[in-house]
Amino acid sequence: MDKLFIARGVSRTSLKNFIMWIIPWILILIVGVYAVFLCLYEGLNQTNMDNRFAFGLWIYLDLTVIALGAGAFFTGFLLYILKRKELKAVINSAVVIGFICYSGAVGVLMVDVGQPLRAWFTFWHPNVHSMLTEVTFCITCYLGVLAIEYIPIILKNRRIKQISSMLVFEHELHKLVVVLAAVGTFLSFFHQGSLGGLYGVLVGRPFAFRPALGIWPTTFFLFILSAAAVGPCFILLTTTLVSKISRKQLVKPEVLQLLGKISGNLLIVYILLKTIDTIIWINSTSPSLGFTAASFYKYSGFGTWIMFAEIVLCGLIPALMLQNKKLRARTSWLVVAALMACIGIVLNRFVMTIQTLALPTLPFDQFMSYVPSWQEVATFMAVLAYGMLVYSISYRYLTLFPQERELQSM
Amino acid sequence: MVIDLDRCNGCGNCSLACAVENNISPAPKKANDRTGITWMRVYKVENDLPFPENRAVYLPLTCQQCDHHTPCESVCPQKAVEYDTESGIVAQIPVRCLGCRYCMTACPYHARYFNWWDPEWPKGMETTLNPDVSTRMRGVVEKCNFCHGRLQAARAKAAVEGRREITDAEYVPACAEACPTKAIHFGNLADTNSEFSKLAKDHNSFRLLEPLGTEPKVYFHSKQSWVHNKINAKIAAVKEEVHG
Amino acid sequence: MFPWIYGFTWTPGNIIFLGIFFSVVAIIGATVLLSFRRALHSIKTNSMESIRWESEFHDLPIAARTCRHEFTGEFKRRTCDNGFDCRSCVTHGNLMKNKATNSDLIEHPIHAFGFTIPIDRLYHRGHTWVKSNATGTYTIGLDDFASRLVGTPEGIELPKPGTRLQVNGSAWSFKKGHTDVRILAPLDGEVVAASDGSEGWYLKVRPLTPSVDTKHLLRDQEIVPWFLREFERLQMKLADPKIGLTLADGGTPVQDFPKAYPDKNWDGIFGEMFLEA
Numbered sequence: 001m002d003k004l005f006i007a008r009g010v011s012r013t014s015l016k017n018f019i020m021w022i023i024p025w026i027l028i029l030i031v032g033v034y035a036v037f038l039c040l041y042e043g044l045n046q047t048n049m050d051n052r053f054a055f056g057l058w059i060y061l062d063l064t065v066i067a068l069g070a071g072a073f074f075t076g077f078l079l080y081i082l083k084r085k086e087l088k089a090v091i092n093s094a095v096v097i098g099f100i101c102y103s104g105a106v107g108v109l110m111v112d113v114g115q116p117l118r119a120w121f122t123f124w125h126p127n128v129h130s131m132l133t134e135v136t137f138c139i140t141c142y143l144g145v146l147a148i149e150y151i152p153i154i155l156k157n158r159r160i161k162q163i164s165s166m167l168v169f170e171h172e173l174h175k176l177v178v179v180l181a182a183v184g185t186f187l188s189f190f191h192q193g194s195l196g197g198l199y200g201v202l203v204g205r206p207f208a209f210r211p212a213l214g215i216w217p218t219t220f221f222l223f224i225l226s227a228a229a230v231g232p233c234f235i236l237l238t239t240t241l242v243s244k245i246s247r248k249q250l251v252k253p254e255v256l257q258l259l260g261k262i263s264g265n266l267l268i269v270y271i272l273l274k275t276i277d278t279i280i281w282i283n284s285t286s287p288s289l290g291f292t293a294a295s296f297y298k299y300s301g302f303g304t305w306i307m308f309a310e311i312v313l314c315g316l317i318p319a320l321m322l323q324n325k326k327l328r329a330r331t332s333w334l335v336v337a338a339l340m341a342c343i344g345i346v347l348n349r350f351v352m353t354i355q356t357l358a359l360p361t362l363p364f365d366q367f368m369s370y371v372p373s374w375q376e377v378a379t380f381m382a383v384l385a386y387g388m389l390v391y392s393i394s395y396r397y398l399t400l401f402p403q404e405r406e407l408q409s410m
Numbered sequence: 411m412v413i414d415l416d417r418c419n420g421c422g423n424c425s426l427a428c429a430v431e432n433n434i435s436p437a438p439k440k441a442n443d444r445t446g447i448t449w450m451r452v453y454k455v456e457n458d459l460p461f462p463e464n465r466a467v468y469l470p471l472t473c474q475q476c477d478h479h480t481p482c483e484s485v486c487p488q489k490a491v492e493y494d495t496e497s498g499i500v501a502q503i504p505v506r507c508l509g510c511r512y513c514m515t516a517c518p519y520h521a522r523y524f525n526w527w528d529p530e531w532p533k534g535m536e537t538t539l540n541p542d543v544s545t546r547m548r549g550v551v552e553k554c555n556f557c558h559g560r561l562q563a564a565r566a567k568a569a570v571e572g573r574r575e576i577t578d579a580e581y582v583p584a585c586a587e588a589c590p591t592k593a594i595h596f597g598n599l600a601d602t603n604s605e606f607s608k609l610a611k612d613h614n615s616f617r618l619l620e621p622l623g624t625e626p627k628v629y630f631h632s633k634q635s636w637v638h639n640k641i642n643a644k645i646a647a648v649k650e651e652v653h654g
Numbered sequence: 655m656f657p658w659i660y661g662f663t664w665t666p667g668n669i670i671f672l673g674i675f676f677s678v679v680a681i682i683g684a685t686v687l688l689s690f691r692r693a694l695h696s697i698k699t700n701s702m703e704s705i706r707w708e709s710e711f712h713d714l715p716i717a718a719r720t721c722r723h724e725f726t727g728e729f730k731r732r733t734c735d736n737g738f739d740c741r742s743c744v745t746h747g748n749l750m751k752n753k754a755t756n757s758d759l760i761e762h763p764i765h766a767f768g769f770t771i772p773i774d775r776l777y778h779r780g781h782t783w784v785k786s787n788a789t790g791t792y793t794i795g796l797d798d799f800a801s802r803l804v805g806t807p808e809g810i811e812l813p814k815p816g817t818r819l820q821v822n823g824s825a826w827s828f829k830k831g832h833t834d835v836r837i838l839a840p841l842d843g844e845v846v847a848a849s850d851g852s853e854g855w856y857l858k859v860r861p862l863t864p865s866v867d868t869k870h871l872l873r874d875q876e877i878v879p880w881f882l883r884e885f886e887r888l889q890m891k892l893a894d895p896k897i898g899l900t901l902a903d904g905g906t907p908v909q910d911f912p913k914a915y916p917d918k919n920w921d922g923i924f925g926e927m928f929l930e931a
Contacts, residue, residue: 161706
């Protein structure tokens with residue numbers, strides 16, 4: 001029925017099947033929207049956050065999806081600035097995923113703050129010394145850039161491009177995509193870093209505090225590096241997932257291997273720098289604030305295994321795995337390594353947000369625990385559902401994988 | 411502010427007086443000790459020894475009014491925290507606060523509180539509200555401001571009388587005023603000759619989390635050495651070095 | 655944010671931060687506005703069709719973009735990078751300088767691979783043919799390959815007389831089964847008459863300029879090799895991917911390919927053969 005909206009030369013499932021696929025996501029979205037309504041109408045008491053856990057599940061997941069969505073800017077940088085033409089095969093998918101991640105994060109942030117209608121105050125009275133100001137400005141601009149990069153993909157839909165003016169506008173926009181990619185890279189560099197800087201500047205939380213390089217704490221640079229490293233991994237994972245669900249080969253294997261190789265190289269550098277940073281923190285930074293590093297890990301469930309898991313198990317090991325050419329040639333191993341790398345970053349963001357807040361700072365205080373409420377979980381499930389819906393519709397009606405047509409006929 | 415830990419008996423009157431003075435609403439039914447608002451909060455600190463060596467002190471904790479490198483001021487994205495260089499008070503601007511709670515994660519003293527609910531007073535109780543202090547709305551952060559309203563009132567009164575300076579007696583926060591054991595001393599730290607300043611600089615006085623470099627204006631005084639061992643970070647640091 | 659807002663101070667931090675922010679916003683805004691302006695300009699100067707073709711051509715698979723000089727063996731392998739517009743191609747110009755023009759007009763059509771291929775006309779890469787008339791108009795028709803490919807269409811949308819056509823723009827379109835395809839215009843001109851193909855032609859076109867440039871159209875020795883290539887391409891698309899290309903066992907191609915092979919992806923095949931991405 002909707003065949004004329006679907007690109008030529010590719011096959012998509014029947015409209016009925018497609019609707020069956022999106023109905024569960026719509027239901028999850030509805031539940032999530034209700035949770036959001038509760039939080040906005042009743043207040044943030046609907047969550048399990050409190051004065052000790054001022055940041056909870058939402059901020060943690062925001063940081064995680066923004067790190068994973070870094071694939072959008074990094075692939076754009078590799079393709080349009082460094083001219084790695086093979087990545088043309090995944091750039092459209094990366095842009096859509098990036099758009100989903102950032103718009104979802106901004107949506108959740110609007111629910112997370114106590115007074116969403118005052119969001120524009122940050123722009124009106126910016127405090128340039130605050131990392132959060134930098135985050136706000138950069139993410140807003142970058143969301144705009146992503147939307148502008150998404151538009152040409154939509155305009156190239158089979159039916160829409162028959163309207164000549166749409167195709168002409170898309171053509172002109174595409175000519176300037178290098179500018180957008182450069183601006184996107186610049187903005188991403190800063191906001192990925194500032195997200196790390198958010199915690200690195202907290203002198204009141206010696207677990208997270210790091211010394212400054214210039215005006216930014218080391219976490220600024222570590223977050224940029226880790227986001228750039230894990231972005232290609234996430235693209236790899238999503239591409240193979242979509243391939244599996246649609247039972248089609250969507251990209252040539254060399255593309256995935258290239259993503260894995262770039263990721264692996266960046267991960268190695270990141271792990272090296274993170275190790276140096278951690279050693280300095282253990283021996284110098286933390287004691288200078290009156291806390292030994294060991295004192296942070298004496299609470300049950302949050303022992304040093306977390307640090308080991310983050311840096312070695314899900315950091316060094318996938319980095320080494322991705323260095324191996326033979327391993328990269330096997331898609332299943334690529335996926336395993338990419339998954340481990342992503343888990344490492346998820347752990348890193350967890351440590352920086354949740355573990356930091358759980359730890360006591362005053363000597364007469366305790367280690368706190370926090371379990372998110374159903375409204376918080378539902379809100380995030382809504383973001384996931386929103387992402388699935390946007391991506392599914394984009395995959396069906398837009399060309400997310402230019403190599404698909406070629407590969408289908410093989 | 412200097413708080414004498416040897417005198418505080420944990421009665422909590424300071425907390426109550428603070429709530430009355432600053433229009434803090436009664437906590438809703440679902441609030442607990444982590445979601446309620448207590449600008450002044452009394453903690454119990456024990457020496458963790460078995461009877462008969464067990465000892466405890468009560469530690470009233472407010473915003474420590476850190477010096478110009480306040481952790482909370484530098485992190486607020488929209489300048490809703492203002493450091494007043496003249497009085498040294500860290501002021502919160504509730505009407506500008508977005509409720510992002512970044513300042514709350516930054517504060518090592520956990521002195522900042524968020525309005526998780528709309529403040530509500532039972533019918534009839536609104537007559538007890540202090541007209542000199544504005545109420546806050548749901549979704550913003552608030553904290554102790556050393557009864558800034560009283561400072562303004564004292565200055566206004568002095569101005570009317572043609573004076574520029576106010577005496578210590580004219581400006582006393584609600585907690586200091588309410589304390590039955592006079593454990594809370596309040597005065598002008600800048601006046602280095604006063605008794606108050608001398609008490610603050612006493613060798614038995616210390617500030618919380620000094621190595622962090624926050625330079626708070628609240629001092630704690632105790633003659634009991636176990637108190638220093640437990641919560642005076644400088645002593646603890648020395649001990650770490652000695653014992654390794 | 656702005657200097658006149660209460661609380662603003664001219665600190666270096668403020669200046670640098672806000673300076674960068676406003677620059678970024680300006681760059682993004684300028685990019686979008688510039689694209690918009692250029693698009694409007696293109697629309698006004700009527701170059702929409704050529705831009706559309708440029709974009710379409712870019713999205714075609716490489717196998718569909720072979721240079722005509724590969725058919726005649728002048729190049730072993732060459733992909734067109736000019737949208738099949740040999741009128742503006744430097745390489746084509748150079749190659750044609752050294753070629754003698756063939757003055758022998760072969761009257762009879764060639765029969766090859768089961769197709770009827772008249773040689774007395776010019777062919778466009780989009781499978782239309784062009785023949786000049788005594789009255790100064792040109793007749794445009796669909797070649798035998800394309801006719802069999804489309805078979806009996808469910809519908810046809812023809813341009814009204816008076817419509818201006820542009821080379822590589824849209825001439826007319828067919829509706830077949832679940833799919834549709836537009837046929838590329840081989841000439842610049844104004845439509846004088848349109849027919850549904852029952853009389854062997856589709857359009858009669860009057861050129862806009864007295865002299866018509868037909869350099870981009872295939873002729874003479876190019877035609878048959880090109881037909882062979884196209885037939886091969888079609889067979890590759892129809893072949894079972896597991897088995898691959900098999901030897902043809904002779905016999906004439908059917909009159910209506912989609913009818914004969916109903917379960918093939920005709921949507922995709924039409925796109926490839928009629929150069930619609």
